Amino acid sequence: MNEQAHGATDSADLMERLLYEVKRVVVGQDHFLERVLVAMLAGGHLLVEGVPGLAKTLTVNTLARTMSGSFKRIQFTPDLLPADLVGTRMYNQGTGEFSTVRGPVFANLLLADEINRAPAKVQSALLEVMQEKQVTIAGETHRVPTPFLVMATQNPIETEGTYPLPEAQVDRFMMKVLVGYPSEEEEVVIVNRVTGPRISVSAIATPEHLADLQEECRRVYVDPSLVQYAVRVVAATRKPAGYGLEDMARYIAFGASPRATIGLVEGARALAFLRGRNYAVPEDVIDLVPDVLRHRLSLSYEAMSDGATADQLITRILQALPVPERPLESHVRAAVR
CATH class of the missing domain: 3.40.50.300 (P-loop containing nucleotide triphosphate hydrolases)
Incomplete structure (x- = not known):
């Protein structure tokens, strides 16, 4: 190690x-x-x-x-x-x-x-x-x-x-x-x-x-595939139709900003650090998605009338997007070096 x-x-x-x-x-x-x-x-x-x-x-x-x-x-x-x-x-x-x-x-x-x-x-x-x-x-x-x-x-x-x-x-x-x-x-x-x-x-x-721990946390490795996954999750709140979620477009008035993507990546670092790893895995990002996105979605009146919640829409987005593979520890060690 x-x-x-x-x-x-x-x-x-x-x-x-x-x-x-x-x-x-x-x-x-x-x-x-x-x-x-x-x-x-x-x-x-x-x-x-x-x-x-x-x-x-x-x-x-x-x-x-x-x-x-x-x-x-x-x-x-x-x-x-x-x-x-x-x-x-x-x-x-x-x-x-x-x-x-x-x-x-x-x-x-x-x-x-x-x-x-x-x-x-x-x-x-x-x-x-x-x-x-x-x-x-x-x-x-x-x-x-x-x-x-x-x-x-x-x-x-x-x-x-x-x-x-x-x-x-x-x-x-x-x-x-x-x-x-x-x-x-x-x-x-x-x-x-x-x-x-x-x-x-x-x-x-x-x-x-x-x-000092905050500075150390920022050195946790996040694979580019996880960053791309976070970008796709947030982008799906802005243009659901582009990710096979055409019926969701009428429920979201405004999607999440780039701060949400930054929050997902930084949060995944912190969660991995808290769990004793020096690299993030897909589960770290997925676990944080509801907490990072639920307050950033502006729902339409149609969503409110149909009883749709931000958490329900976020769950559908996670189900629709493929999850990246877990990074190999050998790749992580090479990237860290």
């Missing part, structure tokens, strides 16, 4: 220990936890949809403690101002000078709770920090800490008093994850843990270490 393969294995062991520490507090939600780690390694952001009480805040807070990073939570409301998010300049009467007060976005992990309840100005302020990893306060640019992950939640039940997210902002989220209810067995464990002795978690890694 070469040095890069050893590095991938050691890093996967570290991520496994970090995941184990989080699972001491959080019960279930394996899919959600895995996607949070994928987003962290790939440097992306998460849009999470689920009813209240499913441990979304607890998960991110616990993860921040295991990596000794900073965690901030913002409850988005209609009266929230951009300054409440990014910070502002304040006048000090004692010194007669202005000073910069930084907002809660200056954290490693930022939870934007019920993001669709904030007005457009606040969402625009968040858009800059998500894309540029920086904020502008009174003409001065300030970088946010590294690594930086925004996890925004939406409540699928209530729509009254909400502001639909602009398409440009939705596209900035690498993945949209649906969080469901726990099983009966998991709920029993949840109740026992919450009502029992408090569990403390240990710091497994530092933010600086996570930044």
Whole structure:
């Protein structure tokens, strides 16, 4: 095994220990936890949809403690101002000078709770920090800490008093994850843990270490056939008829942007890295397709009237496109060298 393969294995062991520490507090939600780690390694952001009480805040807070990073939570409301998010300049009467007060976005992990309840100005302020990893306060640019992950939640039940997210902002989220209810067995464990002795978690890694892991993750090999497959999957959302899906064209008003293709490739790298490999396989891409695409498809009124969902259309696309062959390890070693 070469040095890069050893590095991938050691890093996967570290991520496994970090995941184990989080699972001491959080019960279930394996899919959600895995996607949070994928987003962290790939440097992306998460849009999470689920009813209240499913441990979304607890998960991110616990993860921040295991990596000794900073965690901030913002409850988005209609009266929230951009300054409440990014910070502002304040006048000090004692010194007669202005000073910069930084907002809660200056954290490693930022939870934007019920993001669709904030007005457009606040969402625009968040858009800059998500894309540029920086904020502008009174003409001065300030970088946010590294690594930086925004996890925004939406409540699928209530729509009254909400502001639909602009398409440009939705596209900035690498993945949209649906969080469901726990099983009966998991709920029993949840109740026992919450009502029992408090569990403390240990710091497994530092933010600086996570930044190094992000750089290491970018060296994971992705075969050109997998990149081409990701391109075809995304292209099929724009022109379904070109891929033998003529009847789907009336359901999709607008397909996914190139950011979706980038998200699939970067996410496949992170997922392979998380699973202890220094190369991606087709399963890594396929597993991420629903989470990367579901929020990027603009469905037509006909799709809504027929009850067609984005996930159903994505499943049909995956069934219609041939999956590339798994890359041979000998080819991977040659390509890595």
